[in-house]
Amino acid sequence: NAGVTQTPKFRILKIGQSMTLQCTQDMNHNYMYWYRQDPGMGLKLIYYSVGAGITDKGEVPNGYNVSRSTTEDFPLRLELAAPSQTSVYFCASRTNYGYTFGSGTRLTVV
């Protein structure tokens, strides 16, 4: 099992550009999450999904969109990048034993 895989690891975007952060898991977990981590802060929930076709907003969803067409994949879309979206993004999945986090995507918007 590869666990939770995120791509890309690093990305620089210009203001107004769009991109998709990819997240895939091979553990057949229903629950998946996107968090962002700003310097000196804990993680904040952007969006989550309880299964294929079902998504919902977290604490900081503005400026982001998600989809969950399969159990494995949970991409995060930024439509009009803004400097405030400069952050490290973590994808995670959950079982009864706990959460598994991906390695993160470091995004800079300039």
Place this chain on the structure above:
Amino acid sequence: ELKVEQNPLFLSMQEGKNYTIYCNYSTTSDRLYWYRQDPGKSLESLFVLLSNGAVKQEGRLMASLDTKARLSTLHITAAVHDLSATYFCAVEPRRGSGAGSYQLTFGKGTKLSVIP
């Protein structure tokens, strides 16, 4: 709104000393998690605490949970340099009937530096 407060936020300690990190939270909780994060890395799971009075130990780290006080502690015994990292607690609130998904709410983290 669930609030999770960790203190201290910064901790500099000498090797060989003991210290405790505190995690307070504002609602009833099903589970409490402790994670370690090294600079530029992802989160590494340390402990999952499931019930009142739960205590778990791994090496020089011991975590405990008091659900009545809504308090968890992470105790460091005889610190070594390799323990230098940022430690996060995260709370998974108790789900009521008809509630949504499981979600984690994180504290801001405690940055630990162990000095030789």
